[in-house]
Amino acid sequence: MKAPVFLNALRAFEASARHQSFSSAAAELNVTPAAVGQLVRSLEEWLDTPLFHRGASGRARLIPTETAERALPDIRAGFDRLFLGLSRLREASRGGVLTVAASPAFAAKWLLPRIEKFHALCPETDVRLDTNLKLVDFAAQGIDVGVRYGRGSWVGLVAEKLMDEQIYPVCSPAWLARTGGLTTPHDLAGKALIHDLSVDTHLGFASWGDWLLRAGAPEVDTSRGMQVNNSAAVLQAAIDGHGVALARSVMACDDVAAGRLVPLFPEVKLAAELAYYVVYRAECASQPKLVAFREWLMQEATPR
Structure with missing residues (x-):
């Protein structure tokens, strides 16, 4: 199966179809328009079929053929799956960015004065702190883990008590x-x-x-x-x-x-009737960087 050889060509084709322009696709992919055109042509030659109706002038100079339009949803879904697979591979490491959600006050008065200890423990993990008073959607906003104040029940999240007060x-x-x-x-x-x-x-x-x-x-x-x-x-x-x-x-x-x-x-x-909780999505519970941060939080919150 030789299709993976044309992964870059498929990216060029999908971007060109979406923008209806080799130039705009090139800007997105950070290559030259000529390189995009060559990649698309190589894919057409391999498939032995044209993928675009090419106009000489006007706004609609590059229109996907009917065959191309039918294939595009599957190709885009394939790229989405590839991105998800790469994300899974990155999750296997404590390296990379860990996005942490917390209220501005908790971040300022408790988390930030202690965060250097986590950096020393896990220098390969970069913390991105998302401070917000509103309850954010962890999946939509790319949040890995958070600290919330309340009664311990939030839809779609695992909640473990961190501290009473x-x-x-x-x-x-x-x-x-x-x-x-x-x-x-x-x-x-x-x-x-x-x-x-x-x-x-x-x-x-x-x-x-x-x-x-x-x-x-x-x-x-x-x-x-x-x-x-x-x-x-x-x-x-x-x-x-x-x-x-x-x-x-x-x-x-x-x-x-x-x-x-x-x-x-x-x-x-x-x-207080309310308490602090470590919260995260169940499907992310085994991520090494999340596990390390959760364990560090629990250790910091333990009275000495």
Whole structure:
């Protein structure tokens, strides 16, 4: 079977038929128009049949013959299958690009400060980070693996719990010193509260009202204060001294460890209903680069 010898000729034929132009096909394939024409002619000679009606002038100078039109769908499907096969071959290696989806806040406050450890572990894998607040289609967008915040159920994806978290108030050391001591949660009355609007409270996202109810201070007014729709920006507002933020422990852990933020009332513990999950498509579960990244995430998330 000699057809594979004409793989480049088939590519030239398909591109020429799609563009109805040797010049446009050449631009796509990064060769000269003369080279495309020669490849198409070699294929016609091998098949012993013309593939195009060639006009002398006008926009329709290159029209596929009826026989060519019937063959084109199968040829295009064949190229699609070849591309899929090559993708499968690349999946057998930890090398190449791993596309990771995460929210902008999680990427900024947790993932990026740690990603160098993964690079050291798997230097052959290049991470492409896709940050988005919206839930993206993993197959359509070419996402290999992601970290999502929720209840652990997303259509078409395997979800493995990565981290639970606690909810607690934080402020900057300078703000605390300037404002004076806060002895009990009741002392938050009249203080500047920073609200995190990044996740809908209807989904189980803890609010100031939830924490104050747990703390036994439901009378504290939560109707005022700065409102921010990004968890990283919420923490930055607190670091900059704009008030007290209701922090998520996963997001705030590095800032607390570094002393940029001070946890308030640590005796009041509110476990979040939502958690972080590693998510991926079931058919991609055995990809070596995905397996390596998943195992690294799990190791990083394990308390030490």
